[in-house]
Amino acid sequence: MAYFNISLLAKQGWRLLNFPNSLVARVFKAKYFPESNFLQLSLGSLCYYIWRSIWATKDTLEKGLMWKVGTSMNISITQDIWIPDYVNGRLLSRVDNLQCDKVADLISSNEREWNKELIVNTFPEDVADSILRIPLSMEPHEDFWLRVENRRSLDPTAYALQNIYRDFYRKLWRAEIPTKIKIFIWKISWNYIANKVNMNIRRLVNNSLCPRCGDGEETLNHLFCECPVSIEVWRVLSDLDLTGFTNVEFSDWLTMVVVSLSLEKCRTFCIALWSIWGDRNSRIHENQIDQAKRSSDLFIAISKNWTDKWRHPPGSRIKINFDGAFDERSKVSAFGVVVRGSRGNILISSVDIHRGVHAAFAAEAIACRGATQIALAMEEEGIIIEGDSLTVIKKCQNTDQDKSQISPYIYDIHSMKSRDRSLKYEFIPRSANNLAHVLAAESLRRKEGFYLFNKVPDFAEAQARSDNEREPD
Structure with missing residues (x-):
C-alpha cells in the first residue's frame, strides 16, 4: 500500500x-x-x-x-x-x-x-x-x-521467464490469428478461464464435472486433452502430430506444443483450442449436443475466415500496402511499398533502405511513413493504406500525441495525414500482405532500393500474380 x-x-x-x-x-x-x-x-x-x-x-x-x-x-x-x-x-x-x-x-x-x-x-x-x-x-x-x-x-528475478516461455510468447504474438484468440491462449496458459474446477474453487458452482462428457473433473487437462470431444478434434487434426506430448501438466503441454510447431501449425493449434472452448460454452449455454461435429465445423469456419488473401480496393480507389524488414545485427531496415488500382494492377512498387534503425518496431513505422509519402504524392482521394503491424496502424488512426519509441515517425505520419484527411489506415494479417513483405525482405537481403512504375521486380512477380487472383465472392 x-x-x-x-x-x-x-x-x-x-x-x-x-x-x-x-x-x-x-x-x-x-x-x-x-x-x-x-x-x-x-x-x-x-x-x-x-x-x-x-x-x-x-x-x-x-x-x-x-x-x-x-x-x-x-x-x-x-x-x-x-x-x-x-x-x-x-x-x-x-x-x-x-x-x-x-x-x-x-x-x-x-x-x-x-x-x-x-x-x-x-x-x-x-x-x-x-x-x-x-x-x-x-x-x-x-x-x-x-x-x-x-x-x-526492479528485482531482476521478479519477472524472469525461462527461455521456453519466452519462445512460447514470441510464437503466440507472431501467429496470424485474431487478437481475441491470442488473448484466450494467454489466459489458458495462466489458468485464467472459468472452467468448472476454477468456478467450484470460488464456490460459483456446486460441482466440477465436465459438462460435455460428465466423466471426470473439468481441469484444463481434461477440457483440452482428455475429454472424448477434444480427442475427436485432435484426431481430425492428426497432421499436428501431438503424440509426443503426453503425461505432462497442461501449461507445460501448451508451451511445448506451441514452441515446437511451425507458425502455420501453431496457428491451426491455437484455433483448435479456441474451437474446443467455444463448443464447450455452446454445450452449456445453447444446449448443443453434437459436440464433436460442432468443434470440427467451428474450427474449419474460423480457419477459413483467417486465411486471408489481399483484396482489391473498392470502386475506383487505390490501395497501398507496406511492410518493414529489419536486420538486428547491422541495424539496417528496408521498407516495401506497393500501390495497386481497383483491378489489382501494379501502379508503383518501391523499396528504400534505412541505416541506424534501432528496432523492428521502428522499421514498420518507417515503412508506414514511406507509404504515406507516396500516397500524398499521388494526390488521389480516399487512398487506403494497409499494413500488418496492428500497433502502427492503431497509432496512425489515433489522433492523440504518441509518446512511444516510434513517436517521431508517427508525428510525421499525422502531419502528412492532416494534409489529406481522406487517407485511411487499415490493419490486415500477414497472409494478406505478402507482396509488400516479399519486396521488403528480399531487398533487405540485397541491400538495394528501387522505385518502379507499373511493375514489380522479377523476384516478386509470382507473388503479384497470386495476389491478383480473385477469390469467389
Missing part, C-alpha cells in the same frame, strides 16, 4: 509537469514555484501537508522521466536525461570537449538529421552510438516528457 500511495502521489507531480494550464497546476505554481518548475524547486517552509506529500515523490518521479527529442531547444546535453537506455541517465562528466549546451546544437536543422561528425568527435563511442540511434521526425515538434520504466529498481 505504501508503494501504491507513492505511485498515486507521483502521478500528481506528473500532471503538474504535463498539464501546466490546469487549475490545480496554476494554483500550486503561483504559491510554491512561480519562477521555476516542479522538478527544480526545493520544499521551503509553511507548506500544506498535501504539497509536502507530492513534493516527497519528486525524486521518485524524476528517476522515471526522460525527455523525448523534438526541437530539443529545451534539453540540456549534460544535465537532462534524454538518451534512452543510457546506464547513468545523465552525461555529466563524460564529455570533456563539449562546445555546446543544448541538444539542438547536435542536430543539422535543415536535414533534420544528427550531426554525425560532431557527435562522433565529441562523445565516447558508446554514447555516440546511443545518440545516433535516437530517431528524429522530419518536422520538429515540441520536446515532451516520457515516463520510462526504472529497471534498476
Whole structure:
C-alpha cells in the first residue's frame, strides 16, 4: 500500500509537469514555484501537508522521466536525461570537449538529421552510438516528457521467464490469428478461464464435472486433452502430430506444443483450442449436443475466415500496402511499398533502405511513413493504406500525441495525414500482405532500393500474380 500511495502521489507531480494550464497546476505554481518548475524547486517552509506529500515523490518521479527529442531547444546535453537506455541517465562528466549546451546544437536543422561528425568527435563511442540511434521526425515538434520504466529498481528475478516461455510468447504474438484468440491462449496458459474446477474453487458452482462428457473433473487437462470431444478434434487434426506430448501438466503441454510447431501449425493449434472452448460454452449455454461435429465445423469456419488473401480496393480507389524488414545485427531496415488500382494492377512498387534503425518496431513505422509519402504524392482521394503491424496502424488512426519509441515517425505520419484527411489506415494479417513483405525482405537481403512504375521486380512477380487472383465472392 505504501508503494501504491507513492505511485498515486507521483502521478500528481506528473500532471503538474504535463498539464501546466490546469487549475490545480496554476494554483500550486503561483504559491510554491512561480519562477521555476516542479522538478527544480526545493520544499521551503509553511507548506500544506498535501504539497509536502507530492513534493516527497519528486525524486521518485524524476528517476522515471526522460525527455523525448523534438526541437530539443529545451534539453540540456549534460544535465537532462534524454538518451534512452543510457546506464547513468545523465552525461555529466563524460564529455570533456563539449562546445555546446543544448541538444539542438547536435542536430543539422535543415536535414533534420544528427550531426554525425560532431557527435562522433565529441562523445565516447558508446554514447555516440546511443545518440545516433535516437530517431528524429522530419518536422520538429515540441520536446515532451516520457515516463520510462526504472529497471534498476526492479528485482531482476521478479519477472524472469525461462527461455521456453519466452519462445512460447514470441510464437503466440507472431501467429496470424485474431487478437481475441491470442488473448484466450494467454489466459489458458495462466489458468485464467472459468472452467468448472476454477468456478467450484470460488464456490460459483456446486460441482466440477465436465459438462460435455460428465466423466471426470473439468481441469484444463481434461477440457483440452482428455475429454472424448477434444480427442475427436485432435484426431481430425492428426497432421499436428501431438503424440509426443503426453503425461505432462497442461501449461507445460501448451508451451511445448506451441514452441515446437511451425507458425502455420501453431496457428491451426491455437484455433483448435479456441474451437474446443467455444463448443464447450455452446454445450452449456445453447444446449448443443453434437459436440464433436460442432468443434470440427467451428474450427474449419474460423480457419477459413483467417486465411486471408489481399483484396482489391473498392470502386475506383487505390490501395497501398507496406511492410518493414529489419536486420538486428547491422541495424539496417528496408521498407516495401506497393500501390495497386481497383483491378489489382501494379501502379508503383518501391523499396528504400534505412541505416541506424534501432528496432523492428521502428522499421514498420518507417515503412508506414514511406507509404504515406507516396500516397500524398499521388494526390488521389480516399487512398487506403494497409499494413500488418496492428500497433502502427492503431497509432496512425489515433489522433492523440504518441509518446512511444516510434513517436517521431508517427508525428510525421499525422502531419502528412492532416494534409489529406481522406487517407485511411487499415490493419490486415500477414497472409494478406505478402507482396509488400516479399519486396521488403528480399531487398533487405540485397541491400538495394528501387522505385518502379507499373511493375514489380522479377523476384516478386509470382507473388503479384497470386495476389491478383480473385477469390469467389
